[in-house]
Every structure is written in C-alpha cells, then in structure tokens.
Amino acid sequence: MTLDPEPLPKTTSIQLFKSLFLARRSEEYIVKHYPENLMRTPMHMSMGQEFVSVGVCAALEGKADVFASYRSHAAFLAQTHDTDLFFSELYGRSSGTGEGKGGSMHLASPGQGHILSSGVVATQIPVAVGAGFANMRLGTGRTAVVFFGDGAADAGVFWESLNVAALYRLPVMFVCEDNGYAVDTPREARQVPASLTEAVKAFVCDSYEDDSGDVESVYRLARGAVEKAHRERRPAFLNVKCCRYLEHVGTGDDWHWGYRDKAAVEREWISRDALLQQRVRLASLQMSESAIVAVEDEIDRAIRASVAKASQAPIPGPERLYAGVFHEKA
Amino acid sequence: MTLDPEPLPKTTSIQLFKSLFLARRSEEYIVKHYPENLMRTPMHMSMGQEFVSVGVCAALEGKADVFASYRSHAAFLAQTHDTDLFFSELYGRSSGTGEGKGGSMHLASPGQGHILSSGVVATQIPVAVGAGFANMRLGTGRTAVVFFGDGAADAGVFWESLNVAALYRLPVMFVCEDNGYAVDTPREARQVPASLTEAVKAFVCDSYEDDSGDVESVYRLARGAVEKAHRERRPAFLNVKCCRYLEHVGTGDDWHWGYRDKAAVEREWISRDALLQQRVRLASLQMSESAIVAVEDEIDRAIRASVAKASQAPIPGPERLYAGVFHEKA
Amino acid sequence: MRKLDYAGAIREAMAQEMERDPRVFVYGIGVPTWSSIFGTTKGLTEQFGPERCFDTPICEDTMTGFGLGAAIRGLRPIHVHIRVDFMILATNQLLNMVSNYIYSTGGKLKVPLVVRAVVGRGWGQGAQHSKSLFSNFTHIPGLKVIAPTTASDVKGMLTAAIRDDNPVICFEHRWLYWAEEEVPEEPYEVPLGVGRILRPGRDVTVVGLSWMNVEARLAADILYKRGVSVEIVDPRTLAPLDEDLIVESVKRTGRCIVADCDWVESGFSAELAARISEKCFGRLKAPVKRIGFAHTPCPTVRELENEFYPNARTIVRGIEEMLGLEAANLDGEDFFSHERRFRGPF
Amino acid sequence: MRKLDYAGAIREAMAQEMERDPRVFVYGIGVPTWSSIFGTTKGLTEQFGPERCFDTPICEDTMTGFGLGAAIRGLRPIHVHIRVDFMILATNQLLNMVSNYIYSTGGKLKVPLVVRAVVGRGWGQGAQHSKSLFSNFTHIPGLKVIAPTTASDVKGMLTAAIRDDNPVICFEHRWLYWAEEEVPEEPYEVPLGVGRILRPGRDVTVVGLSWMNVEARLAADILYKRGVSVEIVDPRTLAPLDEDLIVESVKRTGRCIVADCDWVESGFSAELAARISEKCFGRLKAPVKRIGFAHTPCPTVRELENEFYPNARTIVRGIEEMLGLEAANLDGEDFFSHERRFRGPF
Numbered sequence A, B: 001m002t003l004d005p006e007p008l009p010k011t012t013s014i015q016l017f018k019s020l021f022l023a024r025r026s027e028e029y030i031v032k033h034y035p036e037n038l039m040r041t042p043m044h045m046s047m048g049q050e051f052v053s054v055g056v057c058a059a060l061e062g063k064a065d066v067f068a069s070y071r072s073h074a075a076f077l078a079q080t081h082d083t084d085l086f087f088s089e090l091y092g093r094s095s096g097t098g099e100g101k102g103g104s105m106h107l108a109s110p111g112q113g114h115i116l117s118s119g120v121v122a123t124q125i126p127v128a129v130g131a132g133f134a135n136m137r138l139g140t141g142r143t144a145v146v147f148f149g150d151g152a153a154d155a156g157v158f159w160e161s162l163n164v165a166a167l168y169r170l171p172v173m174f175v176c177e178d179n180g181y182a183v184d185t186p187r188e189a190r191q192v193p194a195s196l197t198e199a200v201k202a203f204v205c206d207s208y209e210d211d212s213g214d215v216e217s218v219y220r221l222a223r224g225a226v227e228k229a230h231r232e233r234r235p236a237f238l239n240v241k242c243c244r245y246l247e248h249v250g251t252g253d254d255w256h257w258g259y260r261d262k263a264a265v266e267r268e269w270i271s272r273d274a275l276l277q278q279r280v281r282l283a284s285l286q287m288s289e290s291a292i293v294a295v296e297d298e299i300d301r302a303i304r305a306s307v308a309k310a311s312q313a314p315i316p317g318p319e320r321l322y323a324g325v326f327h328e329k330a
Numbered sequence C, D: 001m002r003k004l005d006y007a008g009a010i011r012e013a014m015a016q017e018m019e020r021d022p023r024v025f026v027y028g029i030g031v032p033t034w035s036s037i038f039g040t041t042k043g044l045t046e047q048f049g050p051e052r053c054f055d056t057p058i059c060e061d062t063m064t065g066f067g068l069g070a071a072i073r074g075l076r077p078i079h080v081h082i083r084v085d086f087m088i089l090a091t092n093q094l095l096n097m098v099s100n101y102i103y104s105t106g107g108k109l110k111v112p113l114v115v116r117a118v119v120g121r122g123w124g125q126g127a128q129h130s131k132s133l134f135s136n137f138t139h140i141p142g143l144k145v146i147a148p149t150t151a152s153d154v155k156g157m158l159t160a161a162i163r164d165d166n167p168v169i170c171f172e173h174r175w176l177y178w179a180e181e182e183v184p185e186e187p188y189e190v191p192l193g194v195g196r197i198l199r200p201g202r203d204v205t206v207v208g209l210s211w212m213n214v215e216a217r218l219a220a221d222i223l224y225k226r227g228v229s230v231e232i233v234d235p236r237t238l239a240p241l242d243e244d245l246i247v248e249s250v251k252r253t254g255r256c257i258v259a260d261c262d263w264v265e266s267g268f269s270a271e272l273a274a275r276i277s278e279k280c281f282g283r284l285k286a287p288v289k290r291i292g293f294a295h296t297p298c299p300t301v302r303e304l305e306n307e308f309y310p311n312a313r314t315i316v317r318g319i320e321e322m323l324g325l326e327a328a329n330l331d332g333e334d335f336f337s338h339e340r341r342f343r344g345p346f
C-alpha cells in the first residue's frame, strides 16, 4: 500500500474527525447508560474500530449501500450521521427505523444507505452482492459496501460471494474489519491462510491491506479502491486491521477472559487510537483547541438531544406486533 | 508435477487396466440395458473419467474411506471391485448395500471403504474431513478420500472443508474430477480463479494438477500425495483434468445440447482414452493380446455373473419400507 | 381458448412479466440450459438477454442473498431451484434474512423476491431429490408460500407473486408440468391467499395439496361411481391460508381428508388438520385424516417408492374407511400414473 | 440427593460420557470459551484436552458434515450451537445427509451424532437469535428430536442420546439452565421416546414443550387456587413421540392445551393438536387449543416481545376460556419471569 503524499483537504480531515467523534461519543453514552437497562438489546460495540467504517463511508460520499454485521454502530453513524434514529432504535421507540423491532443488531435506514445490519455472521455479504448487481443494472451510480469481521471469512459464503461478485463484474466493496478475533478465538485458530489479503487474490478482485490504524489512510485507500472497482468493474477487498476495545458483546471489558493481553492491546492499539490521532492531526493543521472543542461540544449536544427525543418518543403499542410482517404500502 | 521415471511394476499396470476395464465395461452394460427400464434410478456415468478414481483408489491400496458424488460408478468399483453389490443396487434388489433404497446416486459399501455417494453437490466433502478426523484420532491408518466435480468447488463448503482439514492437520485427499463442466456450464462461467490448483494453495495444503489423461500418472501422483499428506499432516488437493464422454445424466450423448464440440472432444480426449492407453501400455510391456483378452473376458464374465445374480435376487418387500430409518442392531 | 400446459404457463407468466417490467429477471442453476428447468425457462435468455435470464455457480445460499439484495435495491428477481432439496442450502438466507428483512425495518422495505422450487417424484430420485418441505417454510412468518395445481392457476399466481412486494416461495410438482388446460393468453393475477373449490361435493372434503389434487380428482371419479360425492378444496396458497373456504367446506360435508405430497408428521397437513379440527369442532362426523409420504427417507427402488408415495388409491381407501364402506376392488381402475409415463434418466 | 441446575446436568452428562467412552467428543463455536455455552461446557477442555473439546471456525454446515463423518467412522461427536438460528446454516447437512445416511445403507451404518441447539428468550434477541424451529426437524424422518425440561431429565436424556447410534437433536431453552433439581450423581439414561406426566390433574391437560412446562406449572398453581386441576404432560422427546401418554391424559381430562415456545403455524403444536384431535375424537369437550409465538418475526423491543411470547398468563387465560370461567384478576400473581431476572448484554 502506498500512501498518497498529498495531504487531504482540511475540511475532509475535520469531517473524518467529526464522524469518528460521533461514533465514539455515541458509544460512550451507551457504556454509561446501558446499566440503566433501558436499552434492552445486545450491544456489540464498535469502539476502537470506528475508523474503518468512518474512513470507507466518507470515501463513498453518501453514495453507498451499506450492509453490516451486528457490530455496526460505527458503520450506521458513519453512513447516516443520524443519532435520532440510532438512539430511538436502541431505546426501542416508534421513531427508530425498525420502531424498535430491530434493535442494535438490525440497524436500518435504507433511505440513507444503511440498508440493514445482520446478526448472523457473514449473512449480509451475498446480499451486498445482489445490491451491487441492482446498482449496476439500474445504473444508480451507488456502490454496495459490506462490512464484516475476520470471522466472516471463515464462512464459505464469503468465498462464494467474492466469486459471484467477480464473475458478474460487480464493483462491490468487501471490507473486513479485521480485529483478529471471533469472540475470543484468534484468526490463526480458525483460518489457515497466512494472509487473507493474499488468499483472496485468486478471486480476481483488487485486494488491499491496511494496518495503519489511521482513518485518513483508510479513507485514501477506499477512495482509490472504489474508483478502481468501478473502472475495472470488479470487487475490491479491503482488509483493515483494527482492535475491538471492549468485550465481544456488552459494554464492559474482557481482560478477565484471558485471551488477550491488556498491556499489549494498550501499547499496540489504544495508545495510537484513531480518534486521538485525528485530533492531533487537526491540531497540527492549525485548528485551535477551542475550535476542536466546539466541534466536540456540538456533537455532544446533538447526541444529548437525540437521546432526549428518543426517551420521549412513544413506545410501539401492542397493535404494532403484527404490523409490518409484510410490506406496508405507504 | 514431475513424473516418476521408474516404470511401475507390471502387476500394478495390469491391476490398473483391470480396474479401468471393470468400470468401463460395467457402464457399457448399463448403456446397453438401461433402456429396458429395469434399472430405475438416474445414471450419472463416469465413462471417460474412470482413470481418476481408479488411479487414486489403487494408490491407496484399499486403505481408503471413499466419499463421492452421484457420479461415482467408477469410484465405487475402483474401491470395492464388487460388481455384485453394484448391479444389485442398480437393479433395486435386497442384495444391494442399500437394498435398492440408495440407487445409483447413493452407492455405499462402508465395510469395503466406499462409504456413501451423495447426490447433492459438495455435500460429501465435509463428511470426508470428519472421517479423516476419526481416522487420525483412532489411529486407523486409513485415509479419507473425497471425489467431487469441478462444480463442487463453486460451493463455499469446499473452501470451508479445505480450511478445516488444514487447520486440524488432517491428511484428507481432496480429488477434483475436473471435467470442466457442471452439467453444461463451463468452469469459466462459474468460477473466477484462473486455476483452482493455484487458488487452493493459500489453504496450506499440497496442491497438484494432472492433465495427462493417464491412469498411471494419476496413480503415481496419488501415491506421492498420500504419503506426503500423512508425513506433513495436511490435506492434499488433486485437480485431475478429465472428460465426461456421455451426457450429464443418462446414458446417451449430449452433442445436441451444443455446449461442447464433438470433434474437439474426440480429438482431445477420446482419441487418447485412458483405457485404450493402458491397453497399449500392457502390450508394450510384452503382455500378449491373448493374455489381455483373457483378462477382459474374465471381467466380462464377472459382470455377467453379477447381473445374473442381481436379476434373480429378491426385490425388497413392502415391510422393508419402514426398516432401517434408524440403525438396526445386527 | 387455447390450451397450455403448466410448464408453458409458468414460462408465459415469467415472459409476460419480464416484458412488462424490465426489473424482473430469472436466474438459477441450469436456468438457461438446454433442458431449461423442465421447459419452464425455455427461450427466455434468447428473448431477454443473458442479463435477465442467467445461470449461476453452484452456491444456493449466496445466490439467495443475492436475490434479496437485488430485490431490496429495485429489481424483481425470480430464483429457480430444480429441486427443493437444493433450496435447503439456502435455508439460512430464507429463514434468517429474507423472512425478516421487512419486519426489522418496520414494514418499510420491499422484498419482491420469488423463489421457485420444484418438488415431486421422478425416476428413482432417492432421499436427496424427493423432498417437499412445505411446512418448513409455512412455519416461518414473513414468507408467502404457494403451490398451484392447475395451469391457469400457476400462471395467475406466479404473476401475482412476481408483482407482490413480499417474498413468495412457489412449489411446483414436476408431474403437473404436463397438465394442460385452457389458459388465458393475456397476463392476469390470481390473488394469493385465496383457495379454490376444484370439485364440489357433499359427503367428504378432500383438501389437496399440489399434485395430490390430481390424485384426489381421480379418487373422486372412482367414488362417484359408488355414489360417494367428494368435494375437493385446493388451498393453492399455503401461507397466508384461506382458512374460511376450507372450514366452510368441511362444515358442510362433516368429513375431511387432507392429502399432502409431503411427510405427514409436522407437515402442512398437520396444520390443516389442527385448524380444521378446531374450527369444525362438533361438526365433524369423523376425525380429520391425513395422507402423505411414509415417514421414512424416500427409497429409490420402485417397489418401495410405490409404498412410500400416496395416490388416488390411498385417498379412495381413506374415504371408504371414513364412510364405513367396504374396500372396493380397484383392479379395473386405470390409475393415471406418471410412474408409468415417466422414464429415466431423471 | 444433591441439587444441580440444568446447565450443570448437561455438563455432567457430557463429562461422564466422555470419561466412560473415549470416542465421545464435544465441539462447536465458542464451546471452550470463557462463557462456555452458558456454562454447559465449562472445564471440559481442561479435563479432556483440546482434542476432545474444541472450538471451530464459523462454518456450521461443514462442521455438521464433519460430525457426520466422525460419527460413521467410529467417534461419537456432540456438536453445540449457541443458537438454533446458527444451526440453520447446517440445514443442508442435517436434512440431506445426516437424516438419510442410515436409511440409504439399509440400516447398517451407525450415526451416533448429537447436536445441541440452544433456544429461548434473552435480552432483546430480535429476529435472528430467537427461533425454535422444532417442527422443521421433527418433520424429517431419520432424526430424533428431544427437548428436556428438567435437570434430571436433561442429564438422563442427553446420556441416552450420546449412547444412541442415531442422530439426536437436543433443544435446550436457555431459561432452563438455571432450574435446579435433585439429580443423581451417577450416570443414568432416561430413555428417548418416553414422555412424562409432570403434574397430575383432572380438568384439563396441558402438553408443554420445553420452557412452557415451567409456565404451565405456574399456571396450574394459579388455577389450583380456583379449584381447577391441571394435568401437565411433557413429551420430552418430540420424535419419536410418546403418543399414548398424551392421548390417555387427554381422554381422561377431555380438554387439551398445547403450549409451545415456537410459532404455532405448522409448528410442533400443530402435529400434537392434529394427533390429539384424531385420537381423542369424540372424547374432547372442547377443541384442542394451541399456544405459541405470535406469527411474526421476533421483535427486539421489550414491550412487543412481551406480546410475542406466550407465558403462564396466556395459559391461564386459555384454560379459563376453555372451561368457561371468568378471567381472574392476575395482578397479585408473582409471575416467575426471566425477563426480570435476566439482564443484558445477551
């Protein structure tokens, strides 16, 4: 991977920071308030990994159809920036996209390009390929993007989907948020290929790897990749190394599980946290501390406002149980 | 692939010829008599491809647990040499291993190492991996061998199985009878990897390709591969190019489908038919025509005897319908 | 009116919808081959191009997710499986994704996906090419399930399915492909969720599923000669079910046989029998009887296959027993039998 | 006798069988993790080594075929799925391979494979972590299906399943894992295919499945105070079913409610209702009533979940209606509710 030496426009750097901060702060809110037992849905936190989806979604400038896993808080917010919908859904309110029926694992805002998250590993991958097919056939100019974990590459459907996307010459973006673990099982205990990035090359796609831990690096990579994918009419595979800071599911940590070393994780990842890095970068771009804080405050206010709205939004009434099993004409 | 320059022992060459002839002649019998509508089971003929399973099974000297697809007449006979069981099953008699319940697509003689053929593409592959695991754990010294078509490599379960076999360090033999088509769909219309043989290499297995069309070549390859698989404790992938002479299912030809060119097939494959080649080789090894004919006659007699037995064997009575859904203690 | 067979009616429904709506496309393993899924997809590639009628690699799970993705993003896919046994590979996508994509978005998404699955008896199909599994899908909320019996129904119902904004699984018994009927030439819809009385009668109701309606008609003809009047109700759509039609019929006749071409245990016949028993409580002169496959994997050998599969004879015997009639000698009857008509290899 | 909870009873059954028979092994995604499938596999890796208790890649279809292959070649695998929703990925191997391997060889092969699948309600599981799907497997000949309710039953039945030479799917409702009971320490078998009367009664039979037996007991306690005597029958094994026990009970009480923790339509409750209606024809004072999930995908939000899931209240109301009693005020009742006990995250 070669880094583009040109610096990004400052507005882009700020945009990326905002997006990272939005995801991080939203999850910090969840961590704090989850014990109140009002968000009664499992939480698979993105914390630490946000830069992957933030970088990719920003690169696609909204023209993405995003498919993601249960771990998709960051992807959802990176694509939609919609904390109203996000918190409404987590709090189980009528104002959520799934009116609370989906919860954290099934975030959806198709109109904004976050189609639907899925809780069954790898199931979202072929759906993205089909969406890519529709985009091609209908000439929408949109790009189907699928986010999944390294665990999803254990599954045959990943290989099938890559094959189909390449066979039908679809510019689908396969983005692996490679945090090295499926729950507590390291990749090496599940997959024999020494490198996924290398293994997929047999499937006529462009394969990229990024272990910078840096949102701008991912952004550049994704921009180049999507451009090439459309030009060459073939899928791109982005393997982005990252680290999940919290436990697999839940809002606490998991050092007591003993499968990974706290000190090592802090040294290798948390110390160069993507959000922190980006904040430092803004400073180096002559953005004043007060200007940065102003940005942060605005986001914090937006989150508080969304939470307040969500808390006051109606809970779906029992009559909604049977509604929406089939498509309801508007 | 390097060919062993040492000639094989003459007895081995004869053995391979016998095994090839047995499969070919058994199928020629089927072609002739299928229109009588007494073998009321679909027929996926091995004709043309027999040298693959014949070579591999011979190399394993009986110590194989064979799993195969619906196209497994040759594999069954190569492993068991049991035309009694074979024809009994095709004629739907109590004396077949499945007392006729299995038919052509579900040939089975577990005691002789042909475990069970399967009619759903690729389904037999992971089962072979499990058998390989049992063999390792129980120290049986046997080798799990799975035969499948190039179509099975479209399926994710193939990639999953390869991964699992390599991960658990199992010397499973994955043998692809690569006839280039799934029904009438050529491999290029289904798979993007330019070469399967190359693509699988990412999965920590030994990968071999053979396009000799020669049973002795396959035999040598398999001998080396199985020895290495056990030594290195990892799976082997053998991609053997071959040609299905007849239609996908049924006993006729399929030139009228138009997906392949008769003249080309005759030129590239039928003209160097493995059985013919092997017959020529025997002659070059100073085996007299009359000795060869004697071998052939003996096999012909065996087939006729098996057919006669099968025709006289009892048809399972209606009380057998409900028998054997669950294991029946002997 | 011109006559058309069931396979032709399917082909016509798809072709007309493809003509009408450029978003409709058909795909699946073997779809554009020479044998073209029993002729049901014949010529579609030539007519609409390989982008709208195409073959796929052998990966049913992925290709179902593919259909879902195409459906929610604006196309109207028809995915074809030459055996329901192969659709089983797509169970994950159908049960975990397709069925709840709409609900999880509060009813806002559309999933106009049609999945066609062939069922039925052939030439020694054996355990892996013979399943029906209707109930494994009617059990799942969010899926519509249809199983048309006649050529005119299949054309209209498939048309309705293609136009429906929800996932529909269409089960087609291969023996029906040859059944000819007068079928209107222009496109039309037979609404999903509406059953049909195939034959009115007084003494007993047979609720037939798919091919078993053909067997039921034959049974009814035979019994008619003995003065027994059989009503045949074809639900056509299995989910959502037209319960009223069935219940009204059974209330009238007081007796019911459910004839399914699937296993009885936990089959769709169980659902029917349970509903009818409940809704017709006190009106039944005899318990509801279920007819279906023997509870074994399907054997290959013909003699056991004949025991495995129910047919008109089974229905006749069931009705005789229910009415307390003596078992008639059926030797002279000419059972319409595709075992005889059908030859190998598949 | 010492008390043990259901999770501990499962663990003990597996550990004792692993001790007794070196061919037994346990595997599945997350099996040896810290959380060890709700504690049911805790310590087994330490005790028996990683060759006999191990984790796998995320590929359920392959790992099911793997179990089949190991089973027919001499081992006795136990494959664990932390949700039945993930076992769906293995439908192909279970329906096309595992269920007919024995039959296709004329009953000669052994397939001593146990598959454990967790079902049940958690903390806003949503549509993809909440299924039960009992009937999708009881529908299939060649599979045994069990769903033990009590700790002593699960130990004995799992032991019997491990010793069985046929494939057995064991459904475990996660709320049962905490249920304590006196459980014998030594290994023992509770034979498969034999049901159990959990509570004798006179007025109405509740046939409960899995967790619904706990709800049924609570309902029975409530109704007892009003002079209604409820009999609870737990089939325990769903296939093959102990029909006689159920039929005898319903013949005695004349009334029956089937309480399932699965969808009703085409569910196992349909099979039960169909059989009971048939076999108890003329002896029923009211139609058999089925209770189960609402026919929708499972919503995540608690308030709709509460509508989706049946419980003791649903059973009480069902019985009141069946007996023509007025609906009692249940406000004072302390419903044993794991929704309250259970906290996130999963």
Ligand SMILES: Cc1ncc(C[n+]2csc(CCOP(=O)(O)OP(=O)(O)O)c2C)c(N)n1
Binding pocket: A071, A119, A120, A121, A148, A149, A150, A151, A152, A153, A177, A179, A181, A182, A183, A248, D029, D058, D060, D086, D089
């Ligand atoms: C098909 C399937 N099997 C098992 C599970 C249980 N499960 C949930 S998350 C997970 C780990 C997935 O790891 P990865 O794909 O790397 O994603 P990450 O959680 O690391 O983001 C597993 C095994 C599941 N959801 N789906």
Ligand SMILES: Cc1ncc(C[n+]2csc(CCOP(=O)(O)OP(=O)(O)O)c2C)c(N)n1
Binding pocket: B071, B119, B120, B121, B148, B149, B150, B151, B152, B153, B177, B179, B181, B182, B183, B248, C029, C058, C060, C086, C089
């Ligand atoms: C899962 C599945 N999908 C579809 C089919 C239908 N089908 C039967 S054979 C076949 C082609 C398989 O080709 P290949 O694996 O190359 O084997 P070959 O017939 O060439 O020996 C197909 C698609 C099937 N049996 N199983």
Ligand SMILES: [Mg+2]
Binding pocket: A149, A150, A151, A177, A178, A179, A180, A181, A182, A183
């Ligand atoms: Mg991961």
Ligand SMILES: [Mg+2]
Binding pocket: B149, B150, B151, B177, B178, B179, B180, B181, B182, B183
């Ligand atoms: Mg092939």
